[in-house]
Amino acid sequence: MSFRVVIGLRRLQIVTFSLLLAAAYANSTTLYQVTLLADEGKISVDACLSADATKLVVGNKRASRYVATSVESNLVQTRSSLHIVNKTNPCFNYTVDLHKARKDRFAYQVGKSWLVNNHSWLWLPDTNQPVHANFRDENGNPVKLSAPWRIKNGGYHLNETPIHWTSRIAFGDIEIVPTNVGESVLNVALLNIQQAQKRRELVNWVGSAGRAVASVYGRYPLTDVQVLVVPIGKRKEAVPWAEVQRNGHPAVHFFIDPNRPIEQFHADWTATHELSHLLHPRIEYQDRWLSEGLASYYQYIVQARAGMLTNQQAWKKFTAGLERGRKKADRPLRSAKQTRHAYWGGAAIYFLADIELRKSSTGQSLNEVLDKFAALHLPSNKLWSAEQYMQTLDEISQTKIFTTLLAKEATGSTFPIRRADEPAFSPSQNTITADILGGN
Ligand SMILES: [Zn+2]
CATH class of the missing domain: 1.10.390 (Neutral Protease; domain 2)
Incomplete structure (x- = not known):
């Protein structure tokens, strides 16, 4: 099957899919069909806005360097916005080059997986209407994705929190292991960790830290949480860097040296520290x-x-x-x-x-x-x-x-x-x- 036919088929699937879901959604909800092209290092977005939305904005202006539009895309780019050209038919598409975002450290390629700052690709309508999204691979099939947003009506709700709040997605060669902490679930996504034994150990490390934090009041503060475990090569400690990001839903990101023995992870304070951050809301x-x-x-x-x-x-x-x-x-x-x-x-x-x-x-x-x-x-x-x-x-x-x-x-x-x-x-x-x- 040629590349052109694949793309044509994908467009057809997207259009059919969008029509089906558009009928199921209330008029006020916009549906994004997001295609993740892990091999090419691209993300493309197809959607139709409601009549009152005329432009798309993004959480970080640097994203305007990575986005590509064309005459057919029905978008024209200004410095910090994408404007709908034909407002009577406000359907659009755009593609983002993750290799360009990578140069600015807005995206990381970890083996065959991608870790992407959502400010690098997610352009949203400049209105209050909810935006939901479905993610597919280049063949229109469901894709393995670690994302922070909550699922509403079968799609991820992309704009529940202020647009400048940060978050990341991971896709490609990843394993996602739902890990129970009482009634809560930590969805631990491991990027490019090749050894099954190491993956099990790391999931157990995150789970035991989550259960320790649940000792504060007998349950983990949130019911489901995105947890990213990203190997960054040889370092002087097991977890040299970690952070909480809160766009969509609070998430914890760990950047680790995967070669270190698991005992060093358990002896480290970072996991209980970061997971404790979800006890409080975002504070100035x-x-x-x-x-x-x-x-x-x-x-x-x-x-x-x-x-x-x-x-x-x-x-x-x-x-x-x-x-x-x-x-x-x-x-x-x-x-x-x-x-x-x-x-x-x-x-x-x-x-x-x-x-x-x-x-x-x-x-x-x-x-x-x-x-x-x-x-x-x-x-x-x-x-x-x-x-x-x-x-x-x-x-x-x-x-x-x-x-x-x-x-x-x-x-x-x-x-x-x-x-x-x-x-x-x-x-x-x-x-x-x-x-x-x-x-x-
Ligand atoms: Zn902290």
Whole structure:
């Protein structure tokens, strides 16, 4: 079969498919048919907009360098938008060259798989109408895809969160292993990990970290989560880089040295740290001490609760973190410039909050307050300020503990705990600390 015939057949399949689904969808929903061409390194999109949409926009302007349109595509490109030419028939198509995006590190080729920043290819209508998408390979067949978006009416809902929020997809030579954490599922996507034994070990590593985080309140905060495990070659540590991205639905991306023994992955704090980030919503970057603080607070505590560390080991690591933060603390926490100050100053705030909650007349723990927060507000598609977040935790706990810590310790204090590692706080001498580490 020639290339031209394949393309013709694909177009026919797409048109038929689009017509069928268009009939099933409400008029207000736009359906994208996305074709992933892993061998060629291209993504093409076909869709028909509703009448009120006249242009497409993208989360990062650099994407205009990678997109190709033509006379037939019914799109004309300006610097940062794609405009519909024939508005009476607002159907369009465009193709994105991932090899160009790769040069800007917007896409990575990992063996025969692709890891792609969605800002490199996903142009969306400049309206509020929902956009759903189906993904196919070059022959019109369903494709193996790791994606962050939630599935609605059989298609991925592409625009539930603000367009500038980032996310990635992975496709090609990948294995996706749904991993249960209680009632939740971590969809672990492994890119180009050739050894089956290594894939099993890595899935087990992510799963055990997820179960450790579930010890915070007996379940993982979100029901389904995209987890990417991307090998990046020989490095000095097992997990040199990891991050959470939140476009569509929060997801965790791990970049690993696959040659390191699995024991080094289990001994590393990165997985429990990153997976703990899904306990909180997206918080404004200037107050990242609040998001990084929560992940830093729990990263060792949940390892103790899961039996991966003893209480004394976890306490030693936690207080060593506080000490590293204190050494970098040269101004109030909310103005922190140093990473260690922000991370461990934030962790100290949550430690103080947990202790004060447990001492208060309500007798709650931070675990219980976060449990209620998740039930009421997660997943959250909005950006939270520190004030909104702390005010909400106050309302849930029916205290003033969080806003007081924000006003006094985070704004007025250089480092929130002066002597956290003094013997009085040690779990061997302090029942509250022992309770925190023991998961009570
Ligand atoms: Zn973090």
